[in-house]
């Protein structure tokens with residue numbers, strides 16, 4: 040069984056991963072910078088130039104799907120919180136997720152939507168590890184039980200119930216020192232009519 044962290048498509052350590060990491064750092068620093076307006080405008084021009092070069096270098100397809108890859112960290116997208124899968128026994132995944140400064144919601148804690156984004160991502164990954172069929176999120180129930188810190192790793196566990204035909208119930212928790220911060224219950228369904236290229 041392949042450990043999810045060792046997928047051949049994992050971008051860890053590649054120049055693309057470095058670019059993604061640098062972009063995350065940029066997103067972190069844009070948030071709350073005290074830079075003055077004149078310099079902010081100059082920097083906006085530099086960033087726009089970088090964006091132009093990336094666009095002109097060509098795209099894998101119109102939505103960047105091919106380079107999303109299945110790796111748990113450093114995927115060629117910079118929106119989802121980065122998580123590392125430490126253990127995977129074919130049914131249960133455990134590891135850590137770190138919400139970045141740009142995932143900040145209020146009073147020093149992670150944004151509820153960023154937590155939902157992470158939950159969909161990790162359950163989507165679990166679903167892909169469990170079955171060839173490409174299931175889609177039908178329902179995601181996120182319960183926010185305590186604040187999730189920003190900038191510090193938090194322990195997660197994700198696991199699946201047995202499949203019921205095309206349906207599978209998946210679950211995840213975020214914990215700190217044995218206290219549940221978030222619990223997630225998701226329903227993933229393999230579409231009756233598979234999406235083209237999905």
Ligand SMILES: CCCCCCCCCC(=O)SCCNC(=O)CCNC(=O)[C@H](O)C(C)(C)COP(=O)(O)OP(=O)(O)OC[C@H]1O[C@@H](n2cnc3c(N)ncnc32)[C@H](O)[C@@H]1OP(=O)(O)O
Nearest residue numbers: 108109159160163164175176177178206228229230231232
């Ligand atoms: C390695 C990289 C990792 C990256 C991971 C990223 C993961 C990201 C995953 C996503 O975000 S997917 C995008 C968000 N989700 C969608 O856009 C899904 C949109 N909805 C659909 O496409 C369809 O509604 C869906 C595929 C979910 C179901 O359509 P079907 O026509 O196949 O379902 P059908 O009506 O035949 O129902 C099948 C069963 O599921 C049940 N069901 C469907 N939708 C449900 C729902 N929303 N709530 C509860 N049950 C639901 C339905 O009752 C039924 O149960 P029974 O078989 O017991 O009768």
